[in-house]
Amino acid sequence: DAGITQSPRHKVTETGTPVTLRCHQTENHRYMYWYRQDPGHGLRLIHYSYGVKDTDKGEVSDGYSVSRSKTEDFLLTLESATSSQTSVYFCAISTPPRTTDDYGYTFGSGTRLTVV
Amino acid sequence: LAKTTQPISMDSYEGQEVNITCSHNNIATNDYITWYQQFPSQGPRFIIQGYKTKVTNEVASLFIPADRKSSTLSLPRVSLSDTAVYYCLVGDPVGTGNNRKLIWGLGTSLAVNP
Numbered sequence: 001d002a003g004i005t006q007s008p009r010h011k012v013t014e015t016g017t018p019v020t021l022r023c024h025q026t027e028n029h030r031y032m033y034w035y036r037q038d039p040g041h042g043l044r045l046i047h048y049s050y051g052v053k054d055t056d057k058g059e060v061s062d063g064y065s066v067s068r069s070k071t072e073d074f075l076l077t078l079e080s081a082t083s084s085q086t087s088v089y090f091c092a093i094s095t096p097p098r099t100t101d102d103y104g105y106t107f108g109s110g111t112r113l114t115v116v
Numbered sequence: 117l118a119k120t121t122q123p124i125s126m127d128s129y130e131g132q133e134v135n136i137t138c139s140h141n142n143i144a145t146n147d148y149i150t151w152y153q154q155f156p157s158q159g160p161r162f163i164i165q166g167y168k169t170k171v172t173n174e175v176a177s178l179f180i181p182a183d184r185k186s187s188t189l190s191l192p193r194v195s196l197s198d199t200a201v202y203y204c205l206v207g208d209p210v211g212t213g214n215n216r217k218l219i220w221g222l223g224t225s226l227a228v229n230p
Contacts, residue, residue, distance in 0.1 A: 042203070043160070043220040090159045104150070107159025 003027040006091050006108035013115055019078040021111050023091030025071075031094040032074040033105070034058075034066060036087040043090070049074055081115045088112050120204050120221035127227050134191045136224050138204035141185045143219075147207035149180060149187045154201045154223070163202075164189070191226075199228045 045058030047066040092105040121139040152160035177190040201223040
């Protein structure tokens with residue numbers, strides 16, 4: 001989608017190695033999110049950020065860390081990848097920023113990660 | 117904990133109207149109900165959002181009864197390009213603001229046939 005880019009689009013890595021996924025936005029939105037999508041589970045929130053250096057855990061945060069040093073970039077790191085982290089990872093931004101109880105997100109195109 | 121239930125799959129033909137219903141019997145009082153569309157190898161895309169009664173935009177309508185225990189996404193005159201997975205999204209009544217858990221359903225896979 002316009003304004004939000006994920007990299008890489010595909011990655012294969014070995015168990016135990018660190019992996020960092022990047023989300024870049026050009027919309028200057030305050031709120032950014034990392035989701036994973038797996039068959040039978042739907043979308044699950046990993047971490048989110050509500051500003052530079054302001055992050056919080058989602059429902060499946062174990063084994064993941066995030067960083068946001070600039071408004072436009074939100075990084076997701078798997079410190080030591082495991083096979084259970086094989087998934088499709090989506091970044092999202094709130095449009096408009098999520099300050100009310102509405103859920104108008106814009107998602108990136110996803111990163112397909114395979115841990116072997 | 118809130119939960120959403122949607123049909124796993126639906127089939128339709130070009131030109132027909134398609135209605136997809138999502139049951140959500142325990143959602144936050146002040147939350148909107150939001151629907152997304154997802155094509156293979158893409159992220160979900162916002163379709164429509166509403167709080168109560170009926171909302172219509174250029175691609176769909178959303179019907180929400182007074183008790184808000186369900187919502188129905190209506191796609192008028194579908195085409196082959198509407199073949200996708202459709203998700204409803206609601207907020208759990210526990211928590212507020214950024215601490216509120218969002219409940220994504222497993223989605224309805226819509227197949228539009230020629």
